[in-house]
Amino acid sequence: MERYPILEVDLKKMYTNTKIVTELCNTQGIKIAGIIKGFGGMVEGALEMEKGGCSQIGSSRIEQLKTVKEKGVAVPLLLVRIPMLCEIEDVVKYSDICLVSERNTLIELNNEAKKQNKKYGAVLMYDLGDLREGVFTRQELICLAEFVEYELDNVVLEGIGSNLSCYGSVAPTTKNLTELSEAASAIEEKLNRHLNIVSGGGTTTLPLLVRGGVPGKINHLRIGEGIINTQDLPLYWNTNIEGLDKDTFVLKAQIIELNEKPTHPIGELMVNAFGEYGHYEDRGIRRRAIVALGNQDVGDSSKLVPKDKNIIVLGASSDHTILDIEDCSRNYKLGDIIEFNVLYQAMLFTALSEYINKKFIQY
Known part of the structure; x- marks a missing residue:
């Protein structure tokens, strides 16, 4: 006899939803990091996200990334919560890139990456008004980018990003994502090179993308809810994406x-x-x-x-x-x-x- 309660996970629907979202975003030049924290980092789900086209797998918990790395997920692993200083060794060991906003954290990442003889990626976070993580002015962001580029040997500046709607309920808009895009362009001009990642938020950016309002410079989103909780899109943001199944x-x-x-x-x-x-x-x-x-x-x-x-x-x-x-x-x-x-x-x-x-x- 089955023991209840049961959380039933349909892996085919997980794969299909992932494929629909990644292909939709790819048409606009945007790659997807599949975020697994919403379902507890289950390896089975992470593998379906990878198979469905996610270019990275991400979580806020390094323990979850450690598990999926050990279970064979091959795409780069992204830590989406700024690392605690007490976990730096594991962060460098079990992930490939993280979101970060503190100079001292970057220094510790660099020191640990040197110890582990590897290059580690950083995406600098820019607070566009939601008031969670990120530096608060464009000039501060540029200075931090120059610090990583010219003073750290083992941390590589992959790009910049922002978080919206999670704390302050600030919606992703063409206006605030244009500010992120312009900041990226300013950094590229200063460094005289291209940034690999301009990360325009998460699931709450999908409605703007569907309406064609995401600036062209944005090339990366961090999506979990929009794949595993697709009923949230019409319920909260009046957005329907054809083919998504709410019964994952x-x-x-x-x-x-x-x-x-x-x-x-x-x-x-x-x-x-x-x-x-x-x-x-x-x-x-x-x-x-x-x-x-x-x-x-x-x-x-x-x-x-x-x-x-x-x-x-x-x-x-x-x-x-x-x-x-x-x-x-x-x-x-x-x-x-x-x-x-x-x-x-x-x-x-x-x-x-x-x-x-x-x-x-x-x-």
């Missing part, structure tokens, strides 16, 4: 209780298990199900999308998710399995949870 990852959970209960809690209300005040709509007595799955597993139950469109996710505690099934045409029974699509946060949590069994659909 499906979460399956088992019903452990069925009942009819009021829809508004009874008694004096206080904060819930997570220190939050809940909001409850009184809809009378309705049929509901509890599945053996909670916010410990998914992060936030509101990021679950039931495949049965008549199911409403009411909320969750650590280990229980409560569903309204009153309007369902199916007569659910104890032990039945409810299937969910997972938005990005739920994808991240379920992939990493040791309590969620993983099942790969081969092809």
Whole structure:
């Protein structure tokens, strides 16, 4: 008997989605780093991204890159979180290139690369207003580029990049990506050579690309969500890319209780298990199900999308998710399995949870 909950991974759909996105981007001269952190760095997924056309595989965790390197991923490996000083040795050993913004970090990378007798690549990050990582002025960026180019022997300046929308919710636009492009051109003029990489962000740049608004100088994107959580594109950014399948990852959970209960809690209300005040709509007595799955597993139950469109996710505690099934045409029974699509946060949590069994659909 299968043990639930199960995160089911369809490898053919992963490959197909990767191929669609990489080919779309390639038509505009853009190469893709396939980002694997969203599904916990599963080697099986990384291999499908490589096979589907990604020119690099990237993660924010050097441990994940170490694993995929040891399992045979052959394309260059990109660390997309600025390295901690405590992990520099592993960063140089298990990746080929990283995003970086600190001069001292570059010095440490250079020293370690010298010890390991290798050349290591750097993409300097430029903060275009999202206020996460990156130097904040073009002149500072140019100075940092010159420092790498002329003063470091074992770190190679591969290019520059920026992050958008992840912290400050700043959208990638033609305007801010033009600033990135112009900064790249200014650096190339100073160094009298071409930069290999001008990285214009991640999945949130895809809508701009589809509309034809990405400046021609941008030649690199870091895509994870747009391959593995394709339902996010129409849901959040009103963008549809033909052929993408939203069922790459499906979460399956088992019903452990069925009942009819009021829809508004009874008694004096206080904060819930997570220190939050809940909001409850009184809809009378309705049929509901509890599945053996909670916010410990998914992060936030509101990021679950039931495949049965008549199911409403009411909320969750650590280990229980409560569903309204009153309007369902199916007569659910104890032990039945409810299937969910997972938005990005739920994808991240379920992939990493040791309590969620993983099942790969081969092809």
